[in-house]
Amino acid sequence: MADYILVLDEGTTSTRAMAFASDGVLAASAQAEITQHYPKAGWVEHDAAEIWDKTLQCARDVIPRVGGAACIAAIGITNQRETVVAWDTSTGEPLTRAIVWQDRRTEGFCAELRDAGREADIQSRTGLLLDPYFSGTKMRWMLDNVPEVRAAADNGTLAFGTIESWLIYKLTGGDKHISDASNASRTLLMELSSSGFDKGLCDMFGVPHAALPEVVDMSGALGTTGVRLFGREIPITGIAGDQQAATIGQACLSPGETKATYGTGAFVLANAGKTPTKSDHRLLTTVLMQIGGERTYAIEGSVFVAGSLVQWLRDSLGIVDVASQTEELARSIPDSGGVTIVPALAGLGAPHWRADARGVITGLSFASGKAELARAALEAMAHQTHDLAQAFAADGAEWETLRIDGGMAANNWMAQDIANVLGLRVERPDFVETTALGAAMLAAAGVGLCADINEAAEAMRGKLTQFTPDMSEDVRSDRLERWRKALKAA
Numbered sequence: 001m002a003d004y005i006l007v008l009d010e011g012t013t014s015t016r017a018m019a020f021a022s023d024g025v026l027a028a029s030a031q032a033e034i035t036q037h038y039p040k041a042g043w044v045e046h047d048a049a050e051i052w053d054k055t056l057q058c059a060r061d062v063i064p065r066v067g068g069a070a071c072i073a074a075i076g077i078t079n080q081r082e083t084v085v086a087w088d089t090s091t092g093e094p095l096t097r098a099i100v101w102q103d104r105r106t107e108g109f110c111a112e113l114r115d116a117g118r119e120a121d122i123q124s125r126t127g128l129l130l131d132p133y134f135s136g137t138k139m140r141w142m143l144d145n146v147p148e149v150r151a152a153a154d155n156g157t158l159a160f161g162t163i164e165s166w167l168i169y170k171l172t173g174g175d176k177h178i179s180d181a182s183n184a185s186r187t188l189l190m191e192l193s194s195s196g197f198d199k200g201l202c203d204m205f206g207v208p209h210a211a212l213p214e215v216v217d218m219s220g221a222l223g224t225t226g227v228r229l230f231g232r233e234i235p236i237t238g239i240a241g242d243q244q245a246a247t248i249g250q251a252c253l254s255p256g257e258t259k260a261t262y263g264t265g266a267f268v269l270a271n272a273g274k275t276p277t278k279s280d281h282r283l284l285t286t287v288l289m290q291i292g293g294e295r296t297y298a299i300e301g302s303v304f305v306a307g308s309l310v311q312w313l314r315d316s317l318g319i320v321d322v323a324s325q326t327e328e329l330a331r332s333i334p335d336s337g338g339v340t341i342v343p344a345l346a347g348l349g350a351p352h353w354r355a356d357a358r359g360v361i362t363g364l365s366f367a368s369g370k371a372e373l374a375r376a377a378l379e380a381m382a383h384q385t386h387d388l389a390q391a392f393a394a395d396g397a398e399w400e401t402l403r404i405d406g407g408m409a410a411n412n413w414m415a416q417d418i419a420n421v422l423g424l425r426v427e428r429p430d431f432v433e434t435t436a437l438g439a440a441m442l443a444a445a446g447v448g449l450c451a452d453i454n455e456a457a458e459a460m461r462g463k464l465t466q467f468t469p470d471m472s473e474d475v476r477s478d479r480l481e482r483w484r485k486a487l488k489a490a
């Protein structure tokens with residue numbers, strides 16, 4: 001019976017295919033690394049042809065393991081957001097390397113627009129800030145610097161898209177040039193409450209509107225794979241950018257429900273309901289879901305350094321051999337002995353947005369050793385999350401509980417510490433691949449395996465572990481006071 005959902009999860013460092021049963025249990029998966037190209041300092045590129053080849057390979061590896069294409073009810077797609085692909089519709093091939101979300105090459109153009117006083121208007125229309133992170137300025141860079149892209153634009157054969165758009169174009173044999181509303185909301189080219197890309201914004205960024213995809217729902221009949229790819233046409237019925245997919249995978253389907261993903265960096269998204277609200281505290285407003293044309297919004301805050309601080313303890317300081325040792329070190333002492341780390345190793349993200357800030361360690365004494373540093377590093381995660389919680393609350397999006405995931409969330413000590421410092425219940429699903437699960441939920445609802453996204457979440461979300469706050473108010477306020485002082489120094 002066709003009741004598996006095949007999720008294609010195209011991330012920054014690897015692409016995966018995962019087959020989920022209708023109860024959310026992962027039945028088979030395959031993964032392939034994506035080559036990272038760093039042509040200059042601050043530049044990061046991917047080869048879009050490699051992304052497609054490896055995604056297809058992973059899908060073809062997984063499908064036979066669950067009984068063949070006849071057993072796949074639908075495909076769901078989730079992807080690294082903001083990364084831009086340019087291709088030629090006459091050949092179906094990329095015109096240049098994809099510019100990855102991390103790439104900073106358009107900082108100059110963003111600064112020009114900021115200096116021209118455009119940021120407030122852009123923020124109120126798109127929910128975003130003027131930063132190279134988002135797709136629009138990357139498209140403009142390609143037009144200005146890659147003659148093949150400009151020529152294709154002049155010939156009317158240029159197609160721009162983020163990664164989901166590129167994969168769907170290839171999966172449908174060139175039939176569909178679409179982007180789902182969550183990915184489209186990361187481009188700077190779509191207004192938060194309008195249905196497609198905005199001509200005025202396209203003109204401001206110098207991107208031809210005709211080269212952009214059609215903006216579509218995130219769940220429903222969105223496209224069909226060409227029959228030759230898998231031996232059978234398979235419907236594509238769910239699409240979401242990775243952080244939105246994780247938010248859905250954590251079942252944050254009602255206003256106020258919030259998730260935090262702790263990987264290399266940390267991303268917090270709170271369901272903000274049906275009305276887009278502008279943040280007054282430098283958080284982003286973004287599309288969380290669009291189903292049946294109706295949008296739900298999210299408020300988003302990103303912290304640049306989370307798990308990468310633990311990597312730094314491991315690789316640069318040699319304090320641990322593996323990341324998980326930080327947990328036993330943190331547990332081996334009653335407190336950090338006054339040591340506080342502000343992990344601004346790559347500047348500070350939300351809500352501070354200080355690219356010029358640098359990391360600080362305060363409170364060192366002769367008693368400070370490996371355990372104190374490891375504990376202070378983990379404590380910094382709770383402190384950074386607390387700063388975000390305050391910004392969200394000030395924007396009217398107070399958290400009731402926090403649902404956590406990501407590789408670093410496996411650390412039980414850290415999960416408990418976050419609950420303690422926030423003074424909130426923290427929940428962690430036993431199955432931590434929430435991004436892929438969210439795409440599976442959208443696809444299951446979209447193909448009719450479940451009545452709607454709420455029912456899909458009900459059916460597919462697995463068991464949770466709970467962490468309840470148990471820290472005295474004195475200890476908590478002392479921690480926050482030390483953090484505030486250290487933050488000033490950073």
Ligand code: ADP
Nearest residue numbers: 263264307308310311323324406407408410411
């Ligand atoms: P990404 O998806 O960004 O590549 P992951 O979600 O795979 O990241 O998380 C990996 C990060 O989490 C690494 O930076 C690693 O240092 C950190 N990490 C993994 N396990 C633990 C742990 N048990 N304790 C602390 N940090 C951890």
